Amino acid sequence: MSNPIDGGRRKFLKASAMGVAALPLATLVHQRTVKAMPQAEDDHAHDYVNDAADADHPRYEEGQYCDNCTFWEGEVENGWGECSHPDFTDVLVKDKGWCGVYAPA
Ligand code: SF4
Structure with a gap:
């Protein structure tokens, strides 16, 4: 006859192991998504610049990022x-960075 406490403990350990096993997979999926996104280059669109200090645009105001x-x-x-x-x-x-469609949050 099995001990009901052992059964509960077994279920808990099994669920915990599955959760731990799922974490690295979730991290990998997230990192793959991030790595698939290239970093914008200057002039990507709307006069975008990676450094707002380089903005040469009539709409640009200091402090906009x-x-x-x-x-x-x-x-x-x-x-x-x-x-x-x-x-x-x-x-x-x-x-x-900054671009010409900047809108304050
Ligand atoms: S829309 Fe806003 S967040 Fe997006 S690139 Fe332009 S300034 Fe940056």
Whole structure:
């Protein structure tokens, strides 16, 4: 006859092992997604620059950066993040970058 406590413990250990095994897979899938996104180059669209200090545009005002723009979706790694503007969804943009469709968050 099996001990009901052992059965519960066995189920817990099995569920824990499956959870631990799933973590590296989830990390790999996420990293693959991130690596598939190239970093934007200057002039990608709308006079984009990776360094706002290089912005040469009549709309640019000091203090405007991708990371305080309404389209900024958050950093992915090393200051590079996602932008939800349709012309930037296939690239990562720099947190201190800027482009001509900047809109304050
Ligand atoms: S829309 Fe905003 S976050 Fe996207 S590239 Fe332009 S300034 Fe940066």
